[in-house]
Amino acid sequence: MADLRDDDVTPEAVRARHAFAGRFTGADLRALAIDADPGAYAGNVERLFGAIQLPLGLAGPLRLNGEHARGEFLVPLATTEGTLVASYNRGMKAIAECGGARVRVTKNEIYSSFTLVAGSAAAVEALRDWIEAHQPLIAQTVAGVTRHGTYLRSECTPWGFRLVVNLVYDPAEAMGINMITDASFAVAGLLAGRHPGTDVHFPSAFQADKKATFYGFHRGRGRSVTADVTISAAVLEGTLRSSADAILRYHLNNVDTARVLGGQGFNMHVANGVTALALATGQDPAYVGESANANLIVEAAAGGLYFSLGIPSLYVGTVGGGTGLPTARPCLQMLGCSGKGSALKLAEIFAGTCLAGEISVLAAIASKRFVAAHNRLGRNRPAGP
Amino acid sequence: MADLRDDDVTPEAVRARHAFAGRFTGADLRALAIDADPGAYAGNVERLFGAIQLPLGLAGPLRLNGEHARGEFLVPLATTEGTLVASYNRGMKAIAECGGARVRVTKNEIYSSFTLVAGSAAAVEALRDWIEAHQPLIAQTVAGVTRHGTYLRSECTPWGFRLVVNLVYDPAEAMGINMITDASFAVAGLLAGRHPGTDVHFPSAFQADKKATFYGFHRGRGRSVTADVTISAAVLEGTLRSSADAILRYHLNNVDTARVLGGQGFNMHVANGVTALALATGQDPAYVGESANANLIVEAAAGGLYFSLGIPSLYVGTVGGGTGLPTARPCLQMLGCSGKGSALKLAEIFAGTCLAGEISVLAAIASKRFVAAHNRLGRNRPAGP
């Protein structure tokens, strides 16, 4: 082990680590062995010794009327939570029966921030003025780091003798956090170089990356997306075996009582849909804490119920990160997500998928068949008399 | 497709769905095909049509001085974020060089709640009194639903004409949310049966499941765990190539400025460690939003720095859910996590792993080599001039 570089992903290196782990722990690790070429994982992991497999369920078709995502989509969901795929699938069926969901990207910005430490409040103001006066130079510095995406602007927040600088960026088809992190590191270096005596704390906690904060919830970070649909009474009662009254009553009880919990918005289980679709399509599931801070609105509509879901901070991309992995690429292909505009298309598919999950679970719960469905399908529980 | 039951996981059914998805989308889905017996996924997924693979990196040995986890552990991390495994591994090396981290489970309770809707405030009080007077009957009802775990108590919160009932449960080796959900559904049924005219909203939003809320952060849900260690100046400068001063200064800047963001506690990137270890060991990654609400404390210590991490709401188990999956089982075996006490042992390993990640990333950032490391190891970025 000691003589292997962390980033060596040759079959020999992987086998050596796999063998070492088996010897060290005494565990039978054969199921973790990688059959194919481990080189496919270069750059995505270090000290590679094996792989895990997660099952994929097929949900849909999901019918969407988006700006980027239009038509019918079969959605791959990677999960081990029994009933999840069946539930999302049922919600997609209901949406399709009602003509599809409207989906929209309302914001498309990624942030990275750092803190400049100066020796006085006046020096902080001078730094801010310099940044505002040198936007072209900053844009050029960003462009020197990455060819993808577009620098948009710098946001400066004075904090005592410190200046928090937030770089705002359109990441194009990438999720973008790595690009913008690199770029803002370069900009921080530029600023420190031009202002001797200025220290840099990089990144800043203001970035709030992968954190659930009100700041991020209100600003929106990454892609902000919405999805809405009106489900007719017939579909509520047929496909969803519930009723407008039961669902609305349950939802109002939820938003009434949840207001003392100190959360950010309210939804049923957006975390589930975001996680399952993120795993399938090579997104970073560590962002689910931010992405699941979604807000669900339900309204009594003429002849049914109107559902509207807003996800302010969704982190998805179709290039970079885990999107090139052997199993992620086909999942993105299933959704037609490649090329220009595909990241926004993917974001719209996430929104529609999560909306389907909200509708389905609300109907199941409101009609009191929640646990019954869980028990019939989810057999792998430890429990059961 | 239409003639297949959602829960049919025979090879024929899986192949049929796989073929249908390929035809429908025109995508090449061969990389998603399941080579082994798909029956292994029965109960964990519906409409099964394939599988994804995620690479596993090997971190450690992680040296722990816990009540349940004692000794050295090789930790499998499933991730596609380049540099993550290398960084956690470096943190574990530093911890080992300093004698290991102390890890403790400080709370072990899982909750499930429902709302009883009565017709008056007096009826709500009567329901609460009845519940308090019938604890043995409730415990018996819970025991009739599951043989695992132990019912602890009911917590009643009156809310107008509604009573929010929170069942508290020790889930033994399971993560427990499904068991306690089933049990509280049965108890809700018992209560509704004994009190005609009482409606039930199940579950209650008070459960705050998979949500980042102050309520959950302060109560702690699931396993509450802590990990702490003192890293010597020599290790800070050697293995971690940083210094106590630089790390402390950066950390203090973070907690000073992050206080206006409206988050819950502060940590660097616990979301990363929780997600990667959860994926490897068959835990539900959709909980990361709650589990990553962790709080990191750094203190100047004699001869180095003291780091203490608290994770109030960690959801892990060693039976049920995804823990029996073909690739999850070996990962749990690597960690020696089976049998009585293994869930608490796993919780302690999570805490130690996340502590290692905090220490490593703080050192890397404070010494300004964060992006440099990212670039050397993380080759799969879309960016790059």
Added chain:
Amino acid sequence: MADLRDDDVTPEAVRARHAFAGRFTGADLRALAIDADPGAYAGNVERLFGAIQLPLGLAGPLRLNGEHARGEFLVPLATTEGTLVASYNRGMKAIAECGGARVRVTKNEIYSSFTLVAGSAAAVEALRDWIEAHQPLIAQTVAGVTRHGTYLRSECTPWGFRLVVNLVYDPAEAMGINMITDASFAVAGLLAGRHPGTDVHFPSAFQADKKATFYGFHRGRGRSVTADVTISAAVLEGTLRSSADAILRYHLNNVDTARVLGGQGFNMHVANGVTALALATGQDPAYVGESANANLIVEAAAGGLYFSLGIPSLYVGTVGGGTGLPTARPCLQMLGCSGKGSALKLAEIFAGTCLAGEISVLAAIASKRFVAAHNRLGRNRPAGP
């Protein structure tokens, strides 16, 4: 001025300051002169030079069915916000017509905390153990500082190398924050004396005094009180000129949309009632930020609407602070608040008063006559064409 002690409240000193302020600023300060003996303000203010006057409106009778407050109360409200007294009075009329409001004190504890700084986590644990083992000594130390109130317990929260110690206290008839602050200072001194090398940060920010925090909202600090009542349809339509439907619809819209604001609970304008009654009765109005973190629940009831208000953190007393002031004393007498149990009685009157204000303003708004009433009564506006 320079030769006067800050706490000199003799008529000569007050006149001297009054004259100095008039000369220095060139303003006509005659209306601020104190006619009566300024000695009445000794201990409540330094550098005394005058007084302000605020008008008192008479609301009620407020009919209460409390444990401590039973019967009819005329409530003095000090305010300069036109329509406020008329609105609260109308709510009290509605409550009385429906038999009075039920009011209860559900918690009665005041907190003061300090931080002990030790040199290691082990030292922190030793401090905690010492505190737990020396409860009688701590109680005795508290008793040596104040004869009022009762020490209840110490709550210890380890924080790295620091221990946050929270003293919990029943303040009897006082609001109590000064007593418990003195007492916890003495206890901090005791602890520092017995543990050389331990530094003290006093008070701790954990005290969250006069701050609106989720921590305080969930714990409740000071007196926690509730008030509820069912208003009949006849009174909703007669006295309140509104309807159950209109009020409930408006309320549900509020709680539905307010959930994204990041507040703590929801109410209409409890801040107004708390402030006006606090000013009349000599309470500290600087606590309104905490006290107004109240939660209002509205339910459709048979034949009307049920209103329930919870105020978790109310700071009131009938001795000490400003309660002995010449104009505060008569206001407390009006409410029969003197002697044993009077602080809890006053707390119940606060709850009932605020409930009246919620009902009245909800009805006014729901019936769209909010601004109309404002304009007819509130003549002192700068605006108006």
Added chain:
Amino acid sequence: MADLRDDDVTPEAVRARHAFAGRFTGADLRALAIDADPGAYAGNVERLFGAIQLPLGLAGPLRLNGEHARGEFLVPLATTEGTLVASYNRGMKAIAECGGARVRVTKNEIYSSFTLVAGSAAAVEALRDWIEAHQPLIAQTVAGVTRHGTYLRSECTPWGFRLVVNLVYDPAEAMGINMITDASFAVAGLLAGRHPGTDVHFPSAFQADKKATFYGFHRGRGRSVTADVTISAAVLEGTLRSSADAILRYHLNNVDTARVLGGQGFNMHVANGVTALALATGQDPAYVGESANANLIVEAAAGGLYFSLGIPSLYVGTVGGGTGLPTARPCLQMLGCSGKGSALKLAEIFAGTCLAGEISVLAAIASKRFVAAHNRLGRNRPAGP
């Protein structure tokens, strides 16, 4: 009583109510009697029956280097909390010895919002488009309601079948909430009239008036003000009898531990200064919950400590509300606050005053003489052996 109009403030009416209250309660209410003409309170209170008196302490001179407030100010503080005036006065002395504090108004906007209820999401979009297209008509409607202040813009937030409309307004010298409330009521009426079938919920909970919310804290409502100053080591040790080290250590401990409480920003006791100055100058003290959500920053500076205080949501004015009261007017005159620009001048004085209070209490606490000072000056405590 029954034959008196609520708004009758003739001496006869006031005496009749005073007598009635005395008879009804059996209390001696002579100290509440109004000596002067009660007509001065017309429009500020209903059912007037008396008045309370609060003592005024004299703090300062406070030296300010503001855009609107420049020079030395004697600040009247109305309080009954012993030591408060002495402490603020000491802070002002320290500030003056260091050349004065810089104060700035960074934002000057007041909000009022209402909800339009439409029958569909499309109708909501149509309403928003109509509002955007009819800005001149809306501005004209606002101008028809009030001659003061200036309409700035409308902010529209779709929420299901509802549109939350936020009117933004520069209130000139008024605090402004009543004006903007009237104006937005008129605009709501205009919108409802032009769009039959649209219901109005007015005001909207989004207004967050008098509430402590993250939404309000981040947006800033009313006047946003800042104050900062560098206090030299000599003054820290002389006037403030503390040290830079002790203060900084205490402050860092506070911000480190307070981060789990769920508050908004952090400060020591801004609530005290805001309340005391608001009472003196005729502002509405019910706003203290919002106004006290202030954020204090402390930095080690060359030769001392730098203190910076930000108050995002301060509600002050120099016309309307209680500012015309007999005792408020002279207090405003003391501060030179009349005429154009006086509201912003007053806002800057609030910021400087609160900064003085923060510095003084930090120094007192850090040097452990907090309770000692309280005991020497604050004699009116119930406690004390």
